[in-house]
Amino acid sequence: MDVLKIATAGSVDDGKSTLIGRLLFETNSITTDKLQAIEASSKKKGLDYIDLSLLTDGLIAEREQGITIDVAHIYFSTPTRKFIIADTPGHFEYTRNMVTGASNANVSMILVDARNGVVEQTFRHFYISCLLRIPNVVVCINKMDLVGYSQTAFEEIQTKFMAFAEKVKFEGQQISFIPVSSLYGENLTASSVSMPWYTGAPLLSLLEEVTIDEQLPDEESRFPVQYVVRPKSEEFHDYRAYAGKVASGLLRKGERVVVLPSGQETTIAKIEKFGREIEAAQAKESVSILLEDDVDISRGDMIVPFAQLPKQGRQLDATICWMDKKPLRVGGTYLVQHGVNISKAKISALTNLIDVVTLEANDTISALQLNEIADVQLKTAKEIFYDSFADNKANGSFIVIDEQTNATVGVGLIK
Numbered sequence: 001m002d003v004l005k006i007a008t009a010g011s012v013d014d015g016k017s018t019l020i021g022r023l024l025f026e027t028n029s030i031t032t033d034k035l036q037a038i039e040a041s042s043k044k045k046g047l048d049y050i051d052l053s054l055l056t057d058g059l060i061a062e063r064e065q066g067i068t069i070d071v072a073h074i075y076f077s078t079p080t081r082k083f084i085i086a087d088t089p090g091h092f093e094y095t096r097n098m099v100t101g102a103s104n105a106n107v108s109m110i111l112v113d114a115r116n117g118v119v120e121q122t123f124r125h126f127y128i129s130c131l132l133r134i135p136n137v138v139v140c141i142n143k144m145d146l147v148g149y150s151q152t153a154f155e156e157i158q159t160k161f162m163a164f165a166e167k168v169k170f171e172g173q174q175i176s177f178i179p180v181s182s183l184y185g186e187n188l189t190a191s192s193v194s195m196p197w198y199t200g201a202p203l204l205s206l207l208e209e210v211t212i213d214e215q216l217p218d219e220e221s222r223f224p225v226q227y228v229v230r231p232k233s234e235e236f237h238d239y240r241a242y243a244g245k246v247a248s249g250l251l252r253k254g255e256r257v258v259v260l261p262s263g264q265e266t267t268i269a270k271i272e273k274f275g276r277e278i279e280a281a282q283a284k285e286s287v288s289i290l291l292e293d294d295v296d297i298s299r300g301d302m303i304v305p306f307a308q309l310p311k312q313g314r315q316l317d318a319t320i321c322w323m324d325k326k327p328l329r330v331g332g333t334y335l336v337q338h339g340v341n342i343s344k345a346k347i348s349a350l351t352n353l354i355d356v357v358t359l360e361a362n363d364t365i366s367a368l369q370l371n372e373i374a375d376v377q378l379k380t381a382k383e384i385f386y387d388s389f390a391d392n393k394a395n396g397s398f399i400v401i402d403e404q405t406n407a408t409v410g411v412g413l414i415k
Contacts, residue, residue, distance in 0.1 A: 001077070001080070002081060003081070003083070003084060004083050004106050004207060004212060005104055005106045005107070006105060006106070006107045007098070007101050007102035007108050008020065008086065008087050008088060008109045008110075008111070009108065009110050009121075009125035010112070010142075011121040013113065014142055015053075015111060018051075018053040018183060020074060020087060021052025021053050022182050022183075023189070023204065024074070024076050026185060026189040026204070027189070029075075029076035035050075038050055038051065042054070073085070073086055078204065081208050083207065086101035087101075088101035088102060095371035095373075099321045102129065103132060105132070105134050106136060106210065106212050107138060107210055108125070108126075108129035108138070110122060110125050110129070111140050111142050112141050112157055112161070114142060114147045114154070114157065115146055117160065118157055118160045118164070123357050124356045126161075126168070127354070127356040130169055131373070132413075133173075133393065135173055136173075136174045137173065137174065138176050138203070139176065141153075141177065141178070142180050142181065142182055143182070144179045144181050149186075149195050154179045154198075157177075158177045161177075168359065170390070176200070178200065180203060187202045187203060188202060188204060189204045190202055219248045219283075219392050220248065220304070220387065221251050221305050221308055222246070222248045222302060222394065223242075223247065223289065223303040224245075224302050224339040224340045224341070225243070225298070225299055225303065226299060227242075228240070228298060229241040229243050240294075241288035242288065242290075243289075244286070244340070245287075246283050246285050246287065248283050248392050248393075249282075249308070250280055251268060251281050251289070251303075252271075253268055254267060255305060257291075257305055258304055258305075258309060259295050259303055260301060260302045260303075260309075260385045261301065261312075261383055261385070262296065262297075264293075264295050264296075266291045266292055266293040267291065267292045268291060269290045269292045270290040271289055272290070273285065300339075300340055300341040302385045310395060311386050312385050313383060313384065314380045314381070314382070314383055314384070316377070316379075316386065316412075317376075317415045318375070318376055318412040319373060319375050319376075319415065320373070320375075320411065320412045321410060321411050322368045322374075323371075323410055323411065324407070324410065325370050327368060327369050328347060328367065328368035328410065330350050330366060331348075332347045333346045333347075333403065334346075334347070334401060334402060334403060335400070336399070336401070339394075339395065341384065342401075343380040343384065344380065344403075345378045345379060345380045345381070345400075346378060347376055347377075347378050348377045348378060350365055350367070350368060350374060350376050351363045351375050352375040353368070353372060354373055354374065356373075375415070387414070388415055389413040389414050389415070396413065396414045397411065397412065397413055398414070400412060
């Protein structure tokens with residue numbers, strides 16, 4: 001059974017936590033004792049209904065303020081598919097939380113309050129979904145019960161959203177719109193009798209039918225070496241293998257490859273997984289590769305097919321989401337971790353701070369503040385073997401690390 005990874009986003013009071021809680025309730029994913037605890041909490045708050053948002057707002061501060069602060073991962077399943085929901089905050093000041101929560105998602109689920117329509121945070125959430133190249137976006141227009149289940153209200157929001165989406169969406173990205181009422185479960189697991197004008201599938205059915213494509217069909221093969229395997233046993237004194245996880249693509253036994261940075265060519269003699277030999281290894285498989293020739297390879301080197309060489313250099317153009325209270329400034333030095341490779345890097349230029357509503361770029365900035373997103377140029381101390389994020393997510397992204405604190409302060413997407 002496959003797993004669909006969903007990142008949710010929505011502005012404050014859009015009903016995101018209630019929607020997720022309703023999905024858990026409708027799919028029988030709540031234990032009896034937890035349901036009883038929520039019933040008791042709802043009565044304590046003076047409600048005459050079960051407040052399902054309490055299922056996801058796990059932090060005390062979240063329950064007290066009625067907002068989502070941290071990224072929570074929620075698991076549930078149906079007979080046909082398993083689901084992981086990354087419940088991300090809606091506030092601007094938690095933009096970094098949304099970026100990290102949505103980084104591996106197959107689907108971005110964006111909530112819009114039918115009363116308020118498309119707001120700034122809606123634009124921000126969709127922009128980040130496009131930046132991270134999430135292939136499927138589901139826009140849930142929630143609280144339809146508060147606008148009389150109006151088809152006109154639904155279509156006005158859909159039109160405004162698409163006017164913006166057409167400017168930033170990437171080719172092949174799928175966008176769906178569903179009118180829902182989380183409080184009453186309308187159009188979540190079954191079609192709503194209150195909105196007969198909506199003829200599409202309910203939310204859960206749509207999520208069950210989404211095609212999961214973990215990598216682009218033409219994504220090139222990348223194997224960063226994490227460990228050189230040299231058994232101490234005299235019986236295997238000639239054994240030398242290179243262990244790691246296939247970052248992308250597919251590697252086959254007998255395939256002609258190049259080892260970077262040396263550029264030496266060789267052929268894959270064997271591919272081993274858990275002690276047995278296999279014919280090929282695909283993305284996200286952890287394997288050991290044996291080569292026909294004796295090549296000098298160490299941790300951080302990369303094995304790639306002869307006809308699929310990545311870009312190589314010490315200067316990167318990237319889009320960065322800044323995650324630290326201390327601003328990113330031109331001339332600042334950091335550590336950049338790209339795959340298993342870590343290199344010192346210096347910020348040589350900072351441009352194009354994007355206004356996610358107008359899409360205007362400010363190219364006169366000298367610093368990047370917490371939660372802001374902008375284009376940067378950086379120079380690394382040693383060569384990086386990279387692809388653009390649009391072509392290869394695994395080999396086109398990196399994290400920025402503060403040298404003094406060792407904290408992750410930014411995430412970069414290579415252009």
